Each structure stands twice: as C-alpha cells, then as structure tokens.
Amino acid sequence: MMNKEITSAQLQQVYDLGCLFALQKLSLEEALEKLVGSLDMNQTSATNYMHNFEAFRAGKVYKRAMGALSYEIFxxxxxxxxxxxxxxxxxxxxELHLEYRWSKSKAKHLEIRTLVDSYKVKLASQVVSPIYPDEVHEQPTELIEGAIRQVTINAYERNPKARAACIEEYGATCQVCDFNSEAKYGDIGKGFIHVHHKVDIATIGESYQVDPINDLIPVCPNCHAMLHTEKPAMSIEKLKQIIDNDKVN
Ligand SMILES: [Zn+2]
Ligand SMILES: [Zn+2]
Known part of the structure; x- marks a missing residue:
C-alpha cells in the first residue's frame, strides 16, 4: 500500500494534483511540494501517485499499488x-496494473476488480449511438456536406445533428415495425435507435444537404439490418410489406 492512513479528502486533492501533473500543467516538483508540504505525505508515496496518474491518462501500466479507497475516489x-x-x-x-500484480504475486485484488467491473457495466449502458460493423469511417459534423468526394450513406446515418433532428420528428420508435426500445427494456433502452438514410447514394450530388425529416428515418437494429440486405437498401415500404405478408402466412 502506498499510504494506509490517507483520508478521502486528501485523495481528492491527490486526484486534482495528479490530473494537473498528467496534463503537464504542474511540474513534478510543484506537485510534490504540495503533496509533501501541505498533505504531509511522504516523498515516495507522492511520487508514485503522480506517476500513476501519468499512466492512467496514457492507458499504460503502472507498478505501484494503491489502496481500494484510492481506486474508489479516482x-x-x-x-x-x-x-x-x-x-x-x-x-x-x-487492467494492465492488475495483470501486472497478478504476474508478480498472484494477488487478485477482488475489491478493485469488482469496482472496475461495475464501471464496465456503466460504460456498456451508455452506448446510445451504435456503430454498425459494416458501416463506416467518416463522420461529417456539419449538415451541409458540400464538396465531400467520398460520401457514404452511413456517414449520414451517424451525423449527430441530423440524427437528433430525425428522432425529434419521429420519436425513437422503429418506423417499420413499431419496436420501441424503452417500452421493451425500460430505462436502459431509452432513446436507443438506429437512423437509416433512405436516399440512394447514386443520386447524391457533391453539395448534397441531408434533410433529417425526408431523407432519414428511425429504425430498430433488426429492421435496419434487413433494409441493408439489398444494395441499394430496400425501401421502408417494401420491408413493411414483407412483414405484413409474413403475418398473413
Ligand atoms: Zn423494426
Ligand atoms: Zn441504413
């Protein structure tokens, strides 16, 4: 452990200084002066904390252990x-640190592992704008895509402003099959929907401006995948027809 008796108020300050140091807004000397001087931390612990913060921001392994309270707060x-x-x-x-500790001492650090896993769950539930595996690479930030040479349909579907305008108009309900993620899954499904671009790429000129209401339409991931089984994508009407025919049979 770095410093067993450290309090959570002190760890909050370690965090602030660590971030400033990792962003190079504070030199190591300045950070240490504050930690050792005003927090009464020993030089080695303070140095280790600062180096850990560098590693955190860079996604790299760090070797010095920290207590569970440090993890909780940071x-x-x-x-x-x-x-x-x-x-x-x-x-x-x-993760890299935990692997490192495991390789050294077979220590599992269950408390820290559990904490890390709980954040993974939180992150997973945050994904509201999924990226389709066979979709793309560019994300224009403006509604007007003038002079873009390599235009892709998928880029339009992921344009955040156009998406938002489209969903505001139609709601986050599939316009083919009426599926609504929130109705099905509750809070975690709120607002989860794909946006499909209806206009054939071949008809799009160089200074095309996406119309979020006429060109885009909210669809559930399943219907979206079905629309893209044809190239160019099949029409909304055709997919609805397919679903209706299936009900009759
Ligand atoms: Zn659907
Ligand atoms: Zn699509």
Whole structure:
C-alpha cells in the first residue's frame, strides 16, 4: 500500500494534483511540494501517485499499488470528468496494473476488480449511438456536406445533428415495425435507435444537404439490418410489406 492512513479528502486533492501533473500543467516538483508540504505525505508515496496518474491518462501500466479507497475516489472522479474514450484509457491502465500484480504475486485484488467491473457495466449502458460493423469511417459534423468526394450513406446515418433532428420528428420508435426500445427494456433502452438514410447514394450530388425529416428515418437494429440486405437498401415500404405478408402466412 502506498499510504494506509490517507483520508478521502486528501485523495481528492491527490486526484486534482495528479490530473494537473498528467496534463503537464504542474511540474513534478510543484506537485510534490504540495503533496509533501501541505498533505504531509511522504516523498515516495507522492511520487508514485503522480506517476500513476501519468499512466492512467496514457492507458499504460503502472507498478505501484494503491489502496481500494484510492481506486474508489479516482475512478469516480475520472468517470465524471473524462470523455468515454478517455475513461476507457484509464480502465485499460488499471487492467494492465492488475495483470501486472497478478504476474508478480498472484494477488487478485477482488475489491478493485469488482469496482472496475461495475464501471464496465456503466460504460456498456451508455452506448446510445451504435456503430454498425459494416458501416463506416467518416463522420461529417456539419449538415451541409458540400464538396465531400467520398460520401457514404452511413456517414449520414451517424451525423449527430441530423440524427437528433430525425428522432425529434419521429420519436425513437422503429418506423417499420413499431419496436420501441424503452417500452421493451425500460430505462436502459431509452432513446436507443438506429437512423437509416433512405436516399440512394447514386443520386447524391457533391453539395448534397441531408434533410433529417425526408431523407432519414428511425429504425430498430433488426429492421435496419434487413433494409441493408439489398444494395441499394430496400425501401421502408417494401420491408413493411414483407412483414405484413409474413403475418398473413
Ligand atoms: Zn423494426
Ligand atoms: Zn441504413
């Protein structure tokens, strides 16, 4: 352990200093001066904490152990302060550390492992805008896509502003089969929907401007996959017809 008697108020300050140090807004000397001077922490513990923060932000392994309380406080702060991808980097770093500890001493650190797993669950439930495996690589941030040479339908489907406008118009309910994720799964399903781009790529010119209401339509992941079984994608009407025919049979 680094410093058994450290309090959670002190760990909050360690976190603040650690982040400033990792972002190079504070030199190691300045950070240590504060930790050793005002928190009465020993030089070695303080140095180890700072190096751990560097590793957290870089997604790299760190070797010095920390107590469970440190993890509790740091992970909850990181989760609040960082973007999803930055937080994932922190988790990667903790995983690497746990592997390292395991290789050295066969220590499982169950308490820390449980904590890390609970954050994994939280992260998984945050995904509201899934990326289709066979879909793409570009994400235009503006509604007007003028002069884009390699346009892809999928980029339109993932354009966040256009998506939001489309969902606001139609609701997060599948416009083919009426599936609503929240109705089925409760809170965790709220707002979960794909957005399909109805306009054939061949008809799209160079300065095409996506119309979120006429060109886009919310569909559930299953219907979305079915629409894309044809190239160009089949029409909404055709898929509805297929579903209706199936009911009759
Ligand atoms: Zn559907
Ligand atoms: Zn689509």
């Amino acid at each position: 992970l909850s702060r990181f989760y609040k302060d960082l973007s999803v991808s930055e937080f994932e980097r922190v988790m990667e770093s903790v």
